[in-house]
Amino acid sequence: xxxxxxxxxxxxxxxxxxxxxxxxxxxxxxxxxxxxxxxxxxxxxxxxxxxxxxxxxxxxxxxxxxxxxxxxxxxxxxxxxxxxxxxxxxxxxxxxxxxxxxxxxxxxxxxxxxxxxxxxxxxxxxxxxxxxxxxxxxxxxxxxxxxxxxxxxxxxxxxxxxxxxxxxxxxxxxxxxxxxxxxxxxxxxxxxxxxxxxxxxxxxxxxxxxxxxxxxxxxxxxxxxxxxxxxxxxxxxx
Amino acid sequence: xxxxxxxxxxxxxxxxxxxxxxxxxxxxxxxxxxxxxxxxxxxxxxxxxxxxxxxxxxxxxxxxxxxxxxxxxxxxxxxxxxxxxxxxxxxxxxxxxxxxxxxxxxxxxxxxxxxxxxxxxxxxxxxxxxxxxxxxxxxxxxxxxxxxxxxxxxxxxxxxxxxxxxxxxxxxxxxxxxxxxxxxxxxxxxxxxxxxxxxxxxxxxxxxxxxxxxxxxxxxxxxxxxxxxxxxxxxxxxxxxxxxxxxxxxxxxxxxxxxxxxxxxxxxxxxxxxxxxxxxxxxxxxxxxxxxxxxxxxxxxxx
Numbered sequence: 001x002x003x004x005x006x007x008x009x010x011x012x013x014x015x016x017x018x019x020x021x022x023x024x025x026x027x028x029x030x031x032x033x034x035x036x037x038x039x040x041x042x043x044x045x046x047x048x049x050x051x052x053x054x055x056x057x058x059x060x061x062x063x064x065x066x067x068x069x070x071x072x073x074x075x076x077x078x079x080x081x082x083x084x085x086x087x088x089x090x091x092x093x094x095x096x097x098x099x100x101x102x103x104x105x106x107x108x109x110x111x112x113x114x115x116x117x118x119x120x121x122x123x124x125x126x127x128x129x130x131x132x133x134x135x136x137x138x139x140x141x142x143x144x145x146x147x148x149x150x151x152x153x154x155x156x157x158x159x160x161x162x163x164x165x166x167x168x169x170x171x172x173x174x175x176x177x178x179x180x181x182x183x184x185x186x187x188x189x190x191x192x193x194x195x196x197x198x199x200x201x202x203x204x205x206x207x208x209x210x211x212x213x214x215x216x217x218x219x220x221x222x223x224x225x226x227x228x229x230x231x232x233x234x235x236x237x238x
Numbered sequence: 239x240x241x242x243x244x245x246x247x248x249x250x251x252x253x254x255x256x257x258x259x260x261x262x263x264x265x266x267x268x269x270x271x272x273x274x275x276x277x278x279x280x281x282x283x284x285x286x287x288x289x290x291x292x293x294x295x296x297x298x299x300x301x302x303x304x305x306x307x308x309x310x311x312x313x314x315x316x317x318x319x320x321x322x323x324x325x326x327x328x329x330x331x332x333x334x335x336x337x338x339x340x341x342x343x344x345x346x347x348x349x350x351x352x353x354x355x356x357x358x359x360x361x362x363x364x365x366x367x368x369x370x371x372x373x374x375x376x377x378x379x380x381x382x383x384x385x386x387x388x389x390x391x392x393x394x395x396x397x398x399x400x401x402x403x404x405x406x407x408x409x410x411x412x413x414x415x416x417x418x419x420x421x422x423x424x425x426x427x428x429x430x431x432x433x434x435x436x437x438x439x440x441x442x443x444x445x446x447x448x449x450x451x452x453x454x455x456x457x458x459x460x461x462x463x464x465x466x467x468x469x470x471x472x473x474x475x476x477x478x479x480x481x482x483x484x485x486x487x488x489x490x491x492x493x494x495x496x497x498x499x500x501x502x503x504x505x506x507x508x509x510x511x512x513x514x515x516x517x518x519x520x521x522x523x524x525x526x527x528x529x530x531x532x533x534x535x536x537x538x539x540x541x
Binding site for chain 1: 404407408410411414415417418419420421422423424425426
């Protein structure tokens with residue numbers, strides 16, 4: 001469904017992503033791990049259109065989308081959440097998802113309202129619909145971030161460390177939501193440092209280091225990979 | 239009674255300042271750009287209306303409907319040609335770019351129209367001097383009342399548009415976080431063009447009001463920018479309701495100052511502006527607009 005070939009991103013002389021090949025199948029869930037500075041978020045930025053690659057190709061359902069910006073890719077069905085939630089401050093929770101449903105999801109009138117409500121229901125946020133986004137705690141902000149991405153009716157969700165900063169119990173809430181989304185047929189690419197919550201959802205794991213993919217396979221195989229152990233933690237991956 | 243009269247006149251004058259400041263406040267709210275060409279653009283709008291009136295021989299109220307689409311077009315060119323290109327260069331570049339536009343406009347207008355002052359007063363008949371007498375010592379200028387009502391309608395309309403419409407939500411989302419908005423499917427560039435067009439229409443209406451209530455000449459933009467800027471700062475940057483309150487406070491300060499001594503008119507407004515600025519610097523974001531917005535926020539049922 002989503003294919004990147006020889007993807008590279010350079011900032012001046014610094015190569016952040018180095019000829020990365022990536023492939024995501026329909027309804028597949030892929031986790032990406034790696035040490036800080038490995039290029040994980042940059043890869044997600046390239047896939048979502050937030051950044052343009054220095055070289056390489058990106059195609060979605062066999063259509064070249066390299067030249068398309070983030071908004072266009074969102075309308076095609078590639079949703080994205082941020083590492084640090086970025087709700088539209090000053091707007092209500094419902095307005096946040098409504099914007100996404102009307103613009104990214106291209107729904108109008110009652111359909112947009114319905115989709116907004118469904119996105120909030122999927123993330124357990126309906127009771128907060130009329131609260132202003134800035135009054136939410138971290139878990140609810142992350143759920144709103146997820147709901148907003150969901151309201152665009154994505155085929156693919158790109159999740160950037162959505163469990164970061166949460167307790168294990170709070171992260172479990174998100175895991176259950178993401179598992180339900182997976183069951184609904186949405187493909188997922190999930191960057192996460194908290195590996196034990198990641199492996200509850202994904203069926204494939206990628207490890208990146210210094211802008212390259214150093215391992216790609218089943219979670220157990222990748223976590224036992226010697227190169228991953230030394231690159232990711234300098235030892236065993238917990 | 240003289241103080242009550244001056245208070246009323248100040249409120250009405252504030253309507254004009256709010257009208258002049260609306261476009262500046264709106265553009266700042268959406269793009270965080272202080273448009274230093276604001277006053278010059280208002281004067282440009284006034285000269286456009288003057289040309290339309292002279293060429294077609296119509297009243298300024300009819301010419302306005304031709305001038306506003308031209309201003310909208312100018313807004314589109316202004317956004318795509320200048321603001322959009324300068325936005326990525328940090329906060330100083332749009333400031334310098336709009337300052338450059340202001341200098342350019344002032345001098346082009348001077349080259350075309352010369353230094354003579356112009357006014358629409360002769361073209362609007364008795365409206366320019368007509369008033370309603372309330373008792374023996376209060377007179378309400380019909381034109382000032384019309385301008386105040388226009389400011390009120392414009393600001394209420396903008397508030398409703400921003401809070402109750404799809405376009406308003408798009409503008410607000412882009413203003414809050416353009417990158418997050420683009421990841422929700424919005425095209426921030428297109429939204430900014432629409433916002434710039436809307437700001438330019440507001441500037442057009444303000445330019446028409448300027449030409450009706452007083453005279454204007456090619457270099458009149460600087461003073462209009464200062465009044466607009468003061469109204470925006472007094473009321474709270476980027477807040478439309480705050481702009482109305484800021485304009486009224488500025489108008490009242492000027493009229494009260496003039497009552498004490500005619501020479502104190504302008505300086506009273508500047509003193510109030512500086513005092514508000516000092517208070518705000520000490521207290522952080524004391525925003526009247528925020529205070530009001532919290533009480534008028536849209537809910538899930540708003541379409």
